[in-house]
Amino acid sequence: MKKTVKIRDLDCAHCATLMEERIRKIDGVESASISFMTQKLVIEAEESRMNNIIEQVAKICKRIEPSCSLSV
Amino acid sequence: MQADRAELQFVGVIMSKHAKTAVRLGVSVVLFAAVRVFLGIAELDGLWGLLYLLPYAVVGYDVVYTAIVNIFHGRFFDERFLMTLATVVAFVIGQYPEAVAVMLFYQVGELFQSVAVSRSRKSIAALMDIKPESAVVIREGKEVEVHPEDVAIGEILLVRAGDKIALDGTIIDGNTSLDMKALTGESIPVDKAKGDSVLSGSVNLCGVIKVKTENTYGESTVSKILDLVENSAQKKAKAENFITKFAKYYTPIVVICAVLLAVIPSLISGLWSIWLWRAMMFLVVSCPCALVISVPLSFFGGVGGASREGILIKGSNYLEVLSKVGTVVFDKTGTLTEGEFAVREVCAHGIGEEELLKIAAHAESFSAHPIARSVVDAYKGSIDKSIVKEVCELAGRGLKAKVSGKDVCIGNAKLLEEEGIPFEKAKAGTLLYIAVDGEYSGYLVVKDAVKPNAKKAVEKLKALGITKTIMLTGDNQTTGEEIRRLLDIDEARCGLLPADKVDAVLDEEKKGKLAYVGDGINDAPVLACADVGIAMGALGSDAAIEAADIVLMNDNPEGVAKAIKIARKTMKIVYENIIFALVIKFGVLVLASFGVLDSMWLAVFADVGVSVIAIINAMRALRKIKE
Numbered sequence: 001m002k003k004t005v006k007i008r009d010l011d012c013a014h015c016a017t018l019m020e021e022r023i024r025k026i027d028g029v030e031s032a033s034i035s036f037m038t039q040k041l042v043i044e045a046e047e048s049r050m051n052n053i054i055e056q057v058a059k060i061c062k063r064i065e066p067s068c069s070l071s072v
Numbered sequence: 073m074q075a076d077r078a079e080l081q082f083v084g085v086i087m088s089k090h091a092k093t094a095v096r097l098g099v100s101v102v103l104f105a106a107v108r109v110f111l112g113i114a115e116l117d118g119l120w121g122l123l124y125l126l127p128y129a130v131v132g133y134d135v136v137y138t139a140i141v142n143i144f145h146g147r148f149f150d151e152r153f154l155m156t157l158a159t160v161v162a163f164v165i166g167q168y169p170e171a172v173a174v175m176l177f178y179q180v181g182e183l184f185q186s187v188a189v190s191r192s193r194k195s196i197a198a199l200m201d202i203k204p205e206s207a208v209v210i211r212e213g214k215e216v217e218v219h220p221e222d223v224a225i226g227e228i229l230l231v232r233a234g235d236k237i238a239l240d241g242t243i244i245d246g247n248t249s250l251d252m253k254a255l256t257g258e259s260i261p262v263d264k265a266k267g268d269s270v271l272s273g274s275v276n277l278c279g280v281i282k283v284k285t286e287n288t289y290g291e292s293t294v295s296k297i298l299d300l301v302e303n304s305a306q307k308k309a310k311a312e313n314f315i316t317k318f319a320k321y322y323t324p325i326v327v328i329c330a331v332l333l334a335v336i337p338s339l340i341s342g343l344w345s346i347w348l349w350r351a352m353m354f355l356v357v358s359c360p361c362a363l364v365i366s367v368p369l370s371f372f373g374g375v376g377g378a379s380r381e382g383i384l385i386k387g388s389n390y391l392e393v394l395s396k397v398g399t400v401v402f403d404k405t406g407t408l409t410e411g412e413f414a415v416r417e418v419c420a421h422g423i424g425e426e427e428l429l430k431i432a433a434h435a436e437s438f439s440a441h442p443i444a445r446s447v448v449d450a451y452k453g454s455i456d457k458s459i460v461k462e463v464c465e466l467a468g469r470g471l472k473a474k475v476s477g478k479d480v481c482i483g484n485a486k487l488l489e490e491e492g493i494p495f496e497k498a499k500a501g502t503l504l505y506i507a508v509d510g511e512y513s514g515y516l517v518v519k520d521a522v523k524p525n526a527k528k529a530v531e532k533l534k535a536l537g538i539t540k541t542i543m544l545t546g547d548n549q550t551t552g553e554e555i556r557r558l559l560d561i562d563e564a565r566c567g568l569l570p571a572d573k574v575d576a577v578l579d580e581e582k583k584g585k586l587a588y589v590g591d592g593i594n595d596a597p598v599l600a601c602a603d604v605g606i607a608m609g610a611l612g613s614d615a616a617i618e619a620a621d622i623v624l625m626n627d628n629p630e631g632v633a634k635a636i637k638i639a640r641k642t643m644k645i646v647y648e649n650i651i652f653a654l655v656i657k658f659g660v661l662v663l664a665s666f667g668v669l670d671s672m673w674l675a676v677f678a679d680v681g682v683s684v685i686a687i688i689n690a691m692r693a694l695r696k697i698k699e
Contacts, residue, residue, distance in 0.1 A: 009089065011186050012361070014151070014319060014360070014364045014365075015150075017364070035372075036365070036369075038193075066141070
């Protein structure tokens with residue numbers, strides 16, 4: 001399934017690409033893409049594992065850009 | 073209302089974030105000045121300079137904190153790390169005021185950058201302000217205001233003047249003019265009456281209409297368009313990927329260079345503090361942020377600007393390819409022509425033209441054939457079906473009927489030959505010969521009409537320096553060649569089946585980048601296989617939107633030239649930013665390492681200043697292009 005997650009206060013484009021790269025490496029993620037302009041992450045993964053994956057995504061984003069926050 | 077509040081809160085967060093930073097900067101500047109004055113009056117120096125840590129902490133604590141946290145997470149070499157390193161080194165070698173100034177300047181730049189980015193985000197969002205916030209539905213005789221997503225298929229919407237139509241549907245009551253600018257880029261209002269279908273995202277200009285919905289909100293035109301534009305960022309252009317890769321290798325290389333710059337000359341000359349300082353400048357300049365932000369921003373601006381013109385671009389990669397296109401291939405029917413037959417010429421023989429048309433239209437009035445319909449449409453008067461009797465359609469030839477008691481034969485040459493009626497053969501196009509009571513009475517020329525702006529569309533492409541225009545058609549050589557000459561297209565390939573069109577496009581693609589323009593009706597495979605597939609007049613046609621890379625929302629083929637112009641402009645801005653940023657950075661790097669310009673201010677400008685300028689330049693991509 002595909003899911004769109006809003007990443008607020010994403011101020012650094014470089015960070016966005018880094019987040020994207022790390023999110024793609026999460027086990028179970030089929031594809032992930034962050035649009036810096038719309039501050040949106042589109043992520044594709046198995047439905048049953050999605051919640052778990054989103055948690056990991058939140059951790060990654062927080063780690064790379066501490067000021068940003070996710071809203072599903 | 074709820075949505076409004078959330079939006080307000082969201083804006084509030086951004087504002088306060090920027091405002092907070094601004095206040096912090098202000099406090100730091102005051103402290104900085106205070107320390108400076110105090111040290112000056114008290115004539116203190118040496119370790120007293122560490123008082124500068126106060127303004128430094130106020131302005132830069134978050135930068136230092138993040139840099140340290142990042143190091144623990146195995147992330148070196150980002151901007152914050154470089155700034156922290158540079159300023160810490162400045163403290164170590166005793167350049168206290170410089171350290172604070174650099175951090176201050178960096179934060180000011182970051183603030184500018186953040187403001188510029190959020191402003192451009194907002195202006196792009198405003199551009200895509202086609203999303204209906206609510207819909208008024210009539211349920212059990214009452215008007216209820218609901219969220220568009222909660223409206224079911226077959227419900228009745230009440231749309232007042234000034235409202236956006238929330239879902240696609242058909243007008244069941246009332247008539248009005250619609251502003252469809254947000255969808256098609258066309259500013260002239262479109263009149264709609266009962267029975268006409270309307271698209272979500274259009275604005276009702278006058279009068280109240282009732283619309284029966286035909287799609288859910290998720291399937292409606294407006295959400296498809298929003299989806300398309302927002303997801304365009306997922307298909308990244310080569311230039312964008314290049315920048316990402318570039319940034320990945322560039323920063324470590326620069327850091328290595330900085331280390332070498334700090335160590336080698338120092339070992340030779342022994343002037344450690346000078347060379348360390350230069351190495352720090354080198355690091356500050358090196359940040360690739362100007363590129364990393366401004367390039368995707370330019371592309372996004374280009375996509376956004378195009379959508380305002382009624383041109384949907386599915387990915388920034390298509391903008392890039394489109395800017396390099398040298399050949400434009402058109403499908404004929406529905407793209408350059410209306411895709412509808414019409415009577416172009418009436419040539420009467422022995423009777424009046426009006427009379428001939430009247431007889432022909434009556435005879436054809438029972439037929440559903442597209443050519444028959446065009447004859448009926450061409451006749452201005454009203455048709456009295458009661459005078460038409462004994463209609464007999466002859467497949468592949470035409471038909472025979474009795475009109476006002478007269479025997480009428482209408483059809484191609486074969487029909488008249490079979491009937492044994494002598495006639496003169498005419499030349500061009502599709503011909504309908506007519507005989508009344510066994511007597512040849514003239515012919516009608518039926519043709520697919522060329523779109524009024526088709527010629528201009530080809531002219532505009534040539535003016536843009538497109539080297540070759542080709543037209544593909546399933547029609548015969550005579551018809552194809554005639555339209556080719558009329559529109560001044562370089563080459564026409566006629567008598568093609570859909571599969572032949574794919575081959576023709578693949579063949580041309582070997583010679584260079586090519587754009588294929590079609591209407592999406594039975595040419596979806598061609599749209600898909602072209603370097604850039606452009607679908608025309610695709611409002612409401614899912615197959616075309618699906619298969620195409622670029623979608624022209626209206627029926628005007630001139631949009632192709634416009635799309636190419638936008639693509640070229642966007643690419644120009646992208647290259648401008650890449651070159652500008654690299655030249656300034658490289659220049660400052662060289663000057664700094666040779667000690668020609670020993671100013672950390674300049675280094676910080678080369679970092680954040682260049683970013684801000686590049687962002688401002690990128691925003692030009694959003695602006696309307698000149699005709």
